Amino acid sequence: MPVDVRIPGEVAAVLRYYVYALRDPRDGKVFYVGKGIGDRINAHVREAGADPVSERAKLRTINEIEAAGQDVDLLFLRTGIEDENDAFMVEQSIIDAFAADGHKLTNLVRGHESGRYGLASLPAVVARYKAEPCPPIPYPVIMLKIQNGWRADMNEREVYEKTRGHWKIAPWVREEAQYALGIAYGIVRGAYRIDSWFPSEMPWDRGKNRWGFVGESAPELADTVGTQVRDVFPNQVMYRRFLSGYGRPSVDADPSHSN
Template sequence: MATVWTIPIDITSRWLDNAEVQTFLASNDLDNASPDPRVRFAQFADVTKSLERHIGHTFSSVQGAATALFDGIEGGVPVALKLAALRLILKEVYQTRHAPQPFPKRVGEELGTYVYALLDPRNRSVFYVGTGRGTRVYGYVWEALAENEHRQTLEDPDTDGAEVKAATIARIREIFDSGHEVEHYIVAHRVADSGGVADAVRDGVVGALGLNEGAELANLAAGVGEHRAVPVDDLVLQYAAEPVPNLPTPCVVLEVPAASRRGVTSEQVYELSRGAWAAGAAVRNTDDIPVIVFADNIVRAAYRAKSWSSVARPGDASLWRFTGESDTELESQFVNKRIVPAKVGLKKWPTHGWVPHLTQARPGR
């Protein structure tokens, strides 16, 4: 357990709601504070701006935090306001140093050459973008945490200069010291050795910048699409997963992209999966029809539909929502396994996500 002073990403709202701050603004008789409310408000505004400038920063001592936050403010900061700010950002943390594990060799083969980004979870900012093969995405974190055994799995050399390397490692150690962990994203993979490389790198940079909350990129005006950055863990799951066995006939295969969101619960996956779907009579009239739910080509859940109810939408009476139950036998066969369009006789998944599999011949309704 360690004590640190970290400015969180939601510091502004927490600062405005802080009882000590409200007392400072409302009281005219505080020690070392001006009796003029206009002066106190100006001091409050200065500290607010300083806190916002330092979002994501972590300090290992109260002196370091105070120096960074208050020393540059003209006219000084009253003691009451300093204490309010320092108490608000005080945090006791377990300085976890869980190093990521090397992923299987076949995952590296599937990824090929890739562009990756390291993200600071304290302020959701990308602080490093690099390229590599194999487990290079973890290289700097392993070096920062002195995981020398893991570093031996690296296939390609480190090409960064000393200054870049030092700054990256320092940032990583600061993140871990604050009780957080670096987030790793693959923003473009299977980059060809020749031809299309410039486009792939461009897409990678766009994807990395798009991780920043509030990013306004013209490239993303039409939606995330091909520029979506993917957490490394998700790609490892996708490429290391075994293929699904033969699907039951009949069944329904549903693509529910939100089912792969980090932190999503099984209850949320079920609600997301229920629909509305363009379920034809052949599906609705099949008792206990299996429903296989996937996202990013990985099966996330398996149910048996017990009933279907019409979803009332203006001008469209053909959409249906199912009510079902999890099926442990189906889950053991399919969940966390890889499914591809060819498994149901398709070249690619339809954009609407609805794939009935009623016969071995081809999908139906």
């Protein structure tokens, strides 16, 4: 049975808000980070038997630990935090630090306001606050919306893999497009020279005529990365657009705009 060490009121008064972690004693790895006040750190173990759908991954881990005859390690990461907003920020920073290292937690969300202030690469942060208009592009280019699944902390290789496919691309566009830009939330995240196209072999793409490209980073378009092209996608339905050159008359890669 887990040892239930309650936090006395006088201790809670000193702790104020705090950020804590739950650690699995079987492998020594943290599996959950949270913030709380009072006796919150103990609540997860007491809730484990209830197993609510919203927190099944965390509570399942707790149940597995107890079934193995061990207790969850309850760790304070920072105490004496004066207000809840500061506690949220500390919690988010720790969650993001684990994410940056590839450590998977059971937290359902990455933290309070993580999309606005959280884990992000240097180019993504600069583009978030100061994205200049994209300079003219004198080449046939296809712009591909990659924001579904895009993360602000993606590295260059991940952006390339996300941009290269797979897409519904008409034959004439595959012949004419020389470059591809990966676009997320109106910002150019990567620019690539297209060397060749290949049909998707993914099972879920079977019969859908989707294509991917093989290419490499385009240094001649390096000045476009981090700039904004919000005028290219005037609605939420469009997810790719072929242009004979940015700033020139454009042609849709597939008039249906279907996925």
